[in-house]
Amino acid sequence: MKEKLLLVGAGGFGRVVLEHAQKEYDCAFLDDGEKTSADGVPVIGKTSDIEKLFGEYKKLMVTIGNNALREKLYKRAEKCGYTFPNIIVSSAYISPYAKLGSGIVILNNAVVQNNAKIGDGTILNPGVEAHHDSMIGKYCIVYTNSVVRSLTQVGDRAWIGSTCTISTGAEVPADAVVEDGAVVKRVTDQ
Incomplete structure (x- = not known):
């Protein structure tokens, strides 16, 4: 059974990362848009759910191209205890x-x-x-x-x-x- 990985951002870059991450991980997305899935992978919540999902997910990857936002989301996730492959x-x-x-x-x-x-x-x-x-x-x-x-x-x-x-x-x-x-x-x- 593959480890779970939470991908934060289901846009174009998120879908690119998904193609490679799926080889090793069971993935799900968080995204602040209206999507319910991306390339067949469920969007299970919004970025506001990062803290709530720690435990069910222990690994997280921020798949958003905006550098400052990516840093902010990683720092929030780090406080929860996520690890970042x-x-x-x-x-x-x-x-x-x-x-x-x-x-x-x-x-x-x-x-x-x-x-x-x-x-x-x-x-x-x-x-x-x-x-x-x-x-x-x-x-x-x-x-x-x-x-x-x-x-x-x-x-x-x-x-x-x-x-x-x-x-x-x-x-x-x-x-x-x-x-x-x-x-x-x-x-x-x-």
Whole structure:
């Protein structure tokens, strides 16, 4: 019998995570919309039910793309005692020397190299690369085919669009928004 996993958010990202989570877990959703199910999986309540459902569910994953809201919901769930698994798609490569937090989603063909650090509640979309010795903070989202190069620091709750390059040694501050296709270069002394 599979362990139960409560997915918070039954929108598009929640349904993507569901496809991979169902391989290991018996899933149900919480969602603040009017849905009663998503892809055949029941929506059993609203986000206001997180506390009430602890006990019946011990594992939880927040599947909402909004970084600040995802952080807030994880912190509420943490106070209850939930644990947060990582959902890592089998086509992703994670170095055995990488350091991963909890509640992380790593999707198709993503790469996390040696000594890269990925913070709690962070989402790496398909094709993302986190190169060696880089650090992506907590509750970040990095969209498709973006590259976070070596020795880079990405602050908590940063939003990095698709096909971006964060150059070697660059720093992205907390709560920053990096638009699709941007290149963030390291500032060097002249």
